[in-house]
Amino acid sequence: MRDSVPLDPVDLAILRLLQNDARMTYRDLAAEVGVAPSTCLDRVARLRRAGVILGHELRVDPAKLGRGLEALLLVQVRPHRRELVGPFVERIRALPESRALFHLTGPDDYLVHVAVADTADLQRLVLDEFTSRKEVARVETRLIFQRWDCGPLLPARHAAGE
Amino acid sequence: MRDSVPLDPVDLAILRLLQNDARMTYRDLAAEVGVAPSTCLDRVARLRRAGVILGHELRVDPAKLGRGLEALLLVQVRPHRRELVGPFVERIRALPESRALFHLTGPDDYLVHVAVADTADLQRLVLDEFTSRKEVARVETRLIFQRWDCGPLLPARHAAGE
DNA sequence: GCTGAAAACACTCCATA
DNA sequence: TATGGAGTGTTTTCAGC
Numbered sequence: 001m002r003d004s005v006p007l008d009p010v011d012l013a014i015l016r017l018l019q020n021d022a023r024m025t026y027r028d029l030a031a032e033v034g035v036a037p038s039t040c041l042d043r044v045a046r047l048r049r050a051g052v053i054l055g056h057e058l059r060v061d062p063a064k065l066g067r068g069l070e071a072l073l074l075v076q077v078r079p080h081r082r083e084l085v086g087p088f089v090e091r092i093r094a095l096p097e098s099r100a101l102f103h104l105t106g107p108d109d110y111l112v113h114v115a116v117a118d119t120a121d122l123q124r125l126v127l128d129e130f131t132s133r134k135e136v137a138r139v140e141t142r143l144i145f146q147r148w149d150c151g152p153l154l155p156a157r158h159a160a161g162e
Numbered sequence: 163m164r165d166s167v168p169l170d171p172v173d174l175a176i177l178r179l180l181q182n183d184a185r186m187t188y189r190d191l192a193a194e195v196g197v198a199p200s201t202c203l204d205r206v207a208r209l210r211r212a213g214v215i216l217g218h219e220l221r222v223d224p225a226k227l228g229r230g231l232e233a234l235l236l237v238q239v240r241p242h243r244r245e246l247v248g249p250f251v252e253r254i255r256a257l258p259e260s261r262a263l264f265h266l267t268g269p270d271d272y273l274v275h276v277a278v279a280d281t282a283d284l285q286r287l288v289l290d291e292f293t294s295r296k297e298v299a300r301v302e303t304r305l306i307f308q309r310w311d312c313g314p315l316l317p318a319r320h321a322a323g324e
Numbered sequence: 325g326c327t328g329a330a331a332a333c334a335c336t337c338c339a340t341a
Numbered sequence: 342t343a344t345g346g347a348g349t350g351t352t353t354t355c356a357g358c
């Protein structure tokens with residue numbers, strides 16, 4: 001269940017198309033892929049069961065919600081012990097400004113992707129929620145000038161028949 | 163069009179629910195929000211037109227596609243001039259391993275989120291696509307141990323009536 | 325913004341190869 | 342074992358109010 005799943009060209013075509021527009025109807029999907037709608041439905045259900053498809057997400061523009069400034073915070077947590085990092089992770093995840101949290105290798109233990117209104121809001125967030133916490137040893141703030149999303153996620157190797 | 167959009171409590175409830183499950187039917191959505199299905203449809207169409215809703219995305223498990231290792235690459239591009247960074251950005255975006263690309267403030271100019279098969283694959287990617295490029299001055303690789311997604315994105319300030 | 329009717333759709337079953 | 346086609350219940354959509 002943790003390993004990669006065998007995917008044939010039909011599965012791959014479905015994944016590619018749904019990553020562009022997850023609300024495509026099965027009818028249109030079937031027409032593009034070149035199989036019957038029921039087959040599409042079956043394949044999608046199978047991909048869901050196999051855990052390849054995790055869910056359907058709405059993509060929202062943060063700027064339109066008054067969160068025009070995005071930043072990455074590189075956070076060093078010291079001492080890096082389970083009883084400290086557990087509550088830290090939960091607290092950060094619960095912040096309305098947080099978009100994603102990563103546990104990383106390297107000198108910084110965590111990377112937090114945040115969306116805020118402006119630099120004043122960012123300063124408040126860093127001071128009140130990060131540097132004021134005693135387990136946070138260091139915070140490095142990097143503003144995001146621009147973000148590009150890349151193409152659909154496809155299998156690492158040979159696409160077909162594996 | 164770049165600024166924030168006035169959203170009433172109904173819009174916010176819709177956005178909150180759809181961010182949890184973007185494939186909810188308008189019927190169920192209407193029942194939860196407390197309005198008629200047609201009203202929901204109208205609101206969603208309006209949010210789409212206003213650019214608040216950018217699209218519907220399929221969330222896929224990279225590990226299931228044979229891309230069990232994710233990493234962040236901090237890249238310094240020197241000299242940091244338009245005629246060099248343009249092609250760099252386009253090349254990185256086109257890589258099948260790339261998931262997202264950020265232009266940042268700070269000592270590293272770009273952050274690239276990649277998904278690869280294993281450490282050998284990551285080494286190949288870093289050597290062939292990054293350090294071998296003459297405009298790339300430095301690459302710092304950080305593995306992602308774990309990732310947490312945070313709650314739905316909501317407006318920065320007062321939710322209602324603005 | 326709601327109601328109701330018409331159209332489009334998702335989904336199940338069964339025959340088929 | 343997986344596919345394709347037809348049928349059924351549901352959802353979406355678009356009137357009018």
